[in-house]
Amino acid sequence: MGDIIAALDVGTTKICAxxxxxxxxxxxxxxGVGQVPSRGVKRGTVVNVQEVxxxxxxxxxxxxxxANIRVANAFVSFSGHHVESVxxxxxxxLSPRGTRSVTLEDVTRVLExxxxxxxxxxxxxxxxxxxxxxxxxxxxxxxPLGMEGFRLEVxxxxxxxxxxAVQNLVKCVRANGIEIDGLVLQGIASGMAVLTPxxxxxxxxxxxxxxxxxxxxxxLEGSPWHVFxxxxxxxxxxxxxxxxxxxxxxxxxxxxxxxxxxxxxxVSPDENVGVEGFGDDSRRTISRHFLAQILEARAEEIxxxxxxxxxxxxxxxxxxxxxxxxxxxxxxxGFRDLARERLKVPVRIGHVPDLRGLPEEFHSPMYATxxxxxxxxxxxxxxxxxxxxxxxxxxxxxxWGKMGDWFRRLLP
Ligand SMILES: Nc1ncnc2c1ncn2[C@@H]1O[C@H](COP(=O)(O)OP(=O)(O)OP(=O)(O)O)[C@@H](O)[C@H]1O
Ligand SMILES: [Mg+2]
Numbered sequence: 352m353g354d355i356i357a358a359l360d361v362g363t364t365k366i367c368a369x370x371x372x373x374x375x376x377x378x379x380x381x382x383g384v385g386q387v388p389s390r391g392v393k394r395g396t397v398v399n400v401q402e403v404x405x406x407x408x409x410x411x412x413x414x415x416x417x418a419n420i421r422v423a424n425a426f427v428s429f430s431g432h433h434v435e436s437v438x439x440x441x442x443x444x445l446s447p448r449g450t451r452s453v454t455l456e457d458v459t460r461v462l463e464x465x466x467x468x469x470x471x472x473x474x475x476x477x478x479x480x481x482x483x484x485x486x487x488x489x490x491x492x493x494x495p496l497g498m499e500g501f502r503l504e505v506x507x508x509x510x511x512x513x514x515x516a517v518q519n520l521v522k523c524v525r526a527n528g529i530e531i532d533g534l535v536l537q538g539i540a541s542g543m544a545v546l547t548p549x550x551x552x553x554x555x556x557x558x559x560x561x562x563x564x565x566x567x568x569x570x571l572e573g574s575p576w577h578v579f580x581x582x583x584x585x586x587x588x589x590x591x592x593x594x595x596x597x598x599x600x601x602x603x604x605x606x607x608x609x610x611x612x613x614x615x616x617x618v619s620p621d622e623n624v625g626v627e628g629f630g631d632d633s634r635r636t637i638s639r640h641f642l643a644q645i646l647e648a649r650a651e652e653i654x655x656x657x658x659x660x661x662x663x664x665x666x667x668x669x670x671x672x673x674x675x676x677x678x679x680x681x682x683x684x685g686f687r688d689l690a691r692e693r694l695k696v697p698v699r700i701g702h703v704p705d706l707r708g709l710p711e712e713f714h715s716p717m718y719a720t721x722x723x724x725x726x727x728x729x730x731x732x733x734x735x736x737x738x739x740x741x742x743x744x745x746x747x748x749x750x751w752g753k754m755g756d757w758f759r760r761l762l763p
Pocket of ligand 1: 361362363364365366389394395430537560561562563564565584585586589604607608609611677678679680681682683684716717718
């Protein structure tokens, strides 16, 4: 029997748990799944600890029952508009005399060194991911383990978030007796599930358009390169329909999923749908074309917001593989084509790959995050995860900094 790992995706619409067995890096067998409608999460952030704690407990209990395994640790998804990523470099000395080979401990140390950035007390580091390593003068190294050298350097991506948001989520998970193996950004997790190695290498942006957040992760040269999240997603599409057509949210949601379209130009102006609105004699018909107009306006806003964020990062010209859409809202009819027209890059929908034991309905792009968490856990890329990151991580003696001081002292 291989190792057992668990994933927990705490979304705005649903909370999903999965348990899998890992053999090697690639062979995952899903043993149990659990899913409950989300409670106490708003725009990707915990707003009610009790509600989220009990919803997590239910989702995990379902997965545990099918797998017949008790979950003690899990990889947990994280999101929120307060998430930021900054590139930073780290450096450690391998050996002051002679060379020696790089160990896993050195990789952890150098990532710890890269994580030591100055942050206000209300923010903390949740992940530090290597983009590229350098051993002495040799640059562009992906796998430094076993290489000989004097010095190991890393060009890393440091992901930070609001401390309150992190602590609240951690509390909800731990209250269920579950330790956190790592907090993984939703966009990165989704990318792990749906991207091909070639896309990750060439340059691609994952847009996970969920219920309360749209998570963006840019992958380049095989690694996550930049991440951010916006607070506009599926819930806003539903809310616009409810307001525009004066109906309860639950009905607007059902109407959106069943008859919605993001491109009114493909919907006949003569097509009508019977709906119930507010009030007593509220049975009426609405134009499907009008419904599509409402959805198009908000879908365009989501895409424009995301593109503005990508442009601001400066990576908009480095995405030959274009955009891959995941999350429940990626399933809105016409959304992919709208994205293609609006962003003028190749766009595809990222369906979850076939994993042994994964029930058919979990292949929807809605489950990219939870499956991606499992893949992340199986691969355990040499990254620093939440729990490993110590805010008091010792600053490695910076040789270059010291030399700089020495030179400065010589100056008049
Ligand atoms: N066929 C469909 N057409 C349009 N929208 C859909 C469809 N199916 C699901 N959705 C929307 O997808 C959203 C849920 O997506 P998802 O499960 O990815 O969100 P989440 O992970 O719970 O939330 P988040 O990641 O934003 O915190 C809901 O807003 C729902 O209306
Ligand atoms: Mg989600």
